[in-house]
Amino acid sequence: MSCQVTGLVLTYNGQRYLKKCLESLNFCDQILVVDSESTDQTTAIARQCGARVIVNPWPGPARQFEFAFKHINTSWVVSLDQDEILSPRLQQEITSALQNPSDYTGFYCPRTSFYFDRFIRHSGWYPDFLLRVFLLEKTYIHTSGPHYGFRTRGKTRKLSGDIIHYPYQNLKEHLDKINYYTQEAAEEMFARGKTTSLFNALGHGLGRFLKLYILKRGFLDGRAGFILAINSFFYAFHKYIRLLELHTKNKSRKKSKKTIDKHT
Numbered sequence: 001m002s003c004q005v006t007g008l009v010l011t012y013n014g015q016r017y018l019k020k021c022l023e024s025l026n027f028c029d030q031i032l033v034v035d036s037e038s039t040d041q042t043t044a045i046a047r048q049c050g051a052r053v054i055v056n057p058w059p060g061p062a063r064q065f066e067f068a069f070k071h072i073n074t075s076w077v078v079s080l081d082q083d084e085i086l087s088p089r090l091q092q093e094i095t096s097a098l099q100n101p102s103d104y105t106g107f108y109c110p111r112t113s114f115y116f117d118r119f120i121r122h123s124g125w126y127p128d129f130l131l132r133v134f135l136l137e138k139t140y141i142h143t144s145g146p147h148y149g150f151r152t153r154g155k156t157r158k159l160s161g162d163i164i165h166y167p168y169q170n171l172k173e174h175l176d177k178i179n180y181y182t183q184e185a186a187e188e189m190f191a192r193g194k195t196t197s198l199f200n201a202l203g204h205g206l207g208r209f210l211k212l213y214i215l216k217r218g219f220l221d222g223r224a225g226f227i228l229a230i231n232s233f234f235y236a237f238h239k240y241i242r243l244l245e246l247h248t249k250n251k252s253r254k255k256s257k258k259t260i261d262k263h264t
Contacts, residue, residue: 003098004029004074007051010064012036014082015045017166022049024086027095028078034068042082061148065141072136076101079132079150083166084111090161094133097159105154106134111163116171116224119164123218123225124211129158144188147181171227178235186242195247196240205237 007025011018011033022045025031031051035043036058046053056067069077076098080086086094090109097107110127112119120126131139131150139152168174189196209229212218218225 003076003101005076005078005098006072006074007031008068008072008077008079009033009046009051009082010036010061010068011038011042011046011082012058013038013040013042015041016169017083017085018042018045019049020085021080021082022046022051024091025078025080027091029074032068032071034064034071036064060143062141062143065148069136075136077134077136077139079134080163081165085164087162087164090159090163093159093161097133101135103155104135104157105138106131106150106152106156108156108158109133109163110158110160111165113165113167115168116227118221118224120221120224120228122216122220123213123228124216125228127162130163131156132163133159171231174231178231178238182235182238182242185239186246189239189243190246190250194243196243198241198244201237201240201244204240205233208236209233 005028007022007028007030009018009021009025009031012035014021015038022031022033031049033043033046033051033053035046035053035055037055043053043055052071054068054071056064058064059067078086078094094107094109097104108129109132110129112121112126113128114120115125131152134150134152135154138154139150142149142151168177209232212232213225213229218229221228
């Protein structure tokens with residue numbers, strides 16, 4: 001490639017797919033792994049694959065990427081999660097694009113995710129275009145609660161070929177993530193002063209189910225599509241019901257404080 005490029009992966013206990021992930025970045029001039037104090041074989045696997053490994057305690061997605069960016073000395077970056085693998089076709093697309101990027105500052109890559117018993121091709125999950133190839137000096141990190149994404153100041157285009165994604169080992173792991181993400185999202189909304197109600201939470205859940213299963217044709221994804229739509233209902237409902245819980249507890253604390261003050 002005419003452009004120097006670094007493959008970047010943030011890790012934490014990601015040994016399951018890390019070897020395949022890093023091998024799919026072998027076309028890069030260098031590979032950087034920033035690890036958040038893994039307790040499994042993640043760092044050993046990364047070093048075996050020839051990656052430069054830096055360990056930094058997890059400060060949140062934005063700050064961890066900012067930390068990683070300071071240790072990159074190439075103009076271009078290809079960023080993957082530890083459970084993602086570049087398909088051979090996408091590797092070729094990226095290589096070709098960086099031969100002569102012209103005035104582009106970033107390239108969007110489609111992502112296909114495995115869920116339950118298949119790769120999801122509908123349900124609003126595909127094509128899940130993500131900015132994963134970018135000119136470092138023109139790119140910044142955007143976060144929303146526990147989620148992150150890259151944005152670039154400049155011209156972009158879409159590539160073909162997929163990022164192959166294995167987000168959950170099983171349904172328990174998905175529910176664990178839902179439990180974490182909904183609490184984080186509810187606390188962020190609460191801090192912004194957002195309010196809700198039981199019916200509002202139910203409406204968000206039903207709306208999410210109908211969007212994924214009907215509008216986004218999740219029914220074409222078979223059993224996996226139905227399970228995904230149900231869990232998406234659960235995610236949306238719990239995000240807002242937990243916000244309601246935070247407001248309820250806050251009102252209760254204030255009421256208790258007034259009662260105590262009244263009798264002192």
